[in-house]
Amino acid sequence: MIDDRVAIDAGSLATSVSDAQRENIRDVLLTHAHLDHIAGLPLFIDDLFANLDEPVRVHARREVIEVLERDVFNWAVYPRFSELRNANGPVLEYREIGANDEFGVAHLKIRSVDVNHKVTSSGFVVEHDDKSIALSGDTAEMDAFWELINETEGLSALLIECAFPNDLGDLADISHHLTPDRLARELDKFRNKDCPVYVVNLKPMYREMIIAEIRSLRLSSVEILEVGRIYEF
Numbered sequence: 344m345i346d347d348r349v350a351i352d353a354g355s356l357a358t359s360v361s362d363a364q365r366e367n368i369r370d371v372l373l374t375h376a377h378l379d380h381i382a383g384l385p386l387f388i389d390d391l392f393a394n395l396d397e398p399v400r401v402h403a404r405r406e407v408i409e410v411l412e413r414d415v416f417n418w419a420v421y422p423r424f425s426e427l428r429n430a431n432g433p434v435l436e437y438r439e440i441g442a443n444d445e446f447g448v449a450h451l452k453i454r455s456v457d458v459n460h461k462v463t464s465s466g467f468v469v470e471h472d473d474k475s476i477a478l479s480g481d482t483a484e485m486d487a488f489w490e491l492i493n494e495t496e497g498l499s500a501l502l503i504e505c506a507f508p509n510d511l512g513d514l515a516d517i518s519h520h521l522t523p524d525r526l527a528r529e530l531d532k533f534r535n536k537d538c539p540v541y542v543v544n545l546k547p548m549y550r551e552m553i554i555a556e557i558r559s560l561r562l563s564s565v566e567i568l569e570v571g572r573i574y575e576f
């Protein structure tokens with residue numbers, strides 16, 4: 344969640360937003376269509392349905408929008424909100440983004456880059472005024488992402504995934520995720536060694552193990568993002 348106004352991914356969007364956030368969030372930027380990144384979207388729109396005076400705008404790659412329309416908002420799993428209107432107009436609007444795109448979302452400027460996950464997935468650089476942060480989304484080893492963020496001046500923070508512990512390297516391979524050892528190799532590609540790095544998307548079952556392995560790497564500037572805490576960059 345950025346500035347209580349733009350959601351990046353929607354895994355817990357319906358269940359963990361405050362009332363104020365629910366009133367303000369009308370832009371949702373999706374990294375990819377896996378369930379843990381979209382699960383809250385149908386109920387978020389449903390909860391707001393009658394009261395929306397502008398649509399919820401979902402910004403995503405074409406492939407991600409196709410999955411939402413085919414597999415979620417397909418009338419069988421949930422109503423096709425993109426075809427529905429309330430008294431004020433449409434309730435869901437898609438904004439297609441490109442692989443290496445630059446676009447606005449609410450007050451933010453976004454640059455997108457494809458990352459290396461099992462399905463079409465984007466990483467983002469999010470800018471507002473002179474501040475910017477980068478987010479990898481779910482991914483395995485990457486190159487284009489590092490090229491993009493290495494050329495971004497004054498990055499305030501990098502949020503990067505680490506889903507599995509080192510022992511589950513095979514599973515990380517199959518599902519295109521990082522482990523702590525791979526994360527360390529990835530961070531070697533990041534030239535801005537002073538930029539704070541926050542690790543996200545740890546699989547809950549392995550959280551403590553992953554944290555212990557990351558700490559044992561003794562990487563400077565790297566910490567685990569605390570869920571529920573407000574960070575100011």
Ligand SMILES: [Zn+2]
Pocket residue numbers: 375377460481
């Ligand atoms: Zn995923």
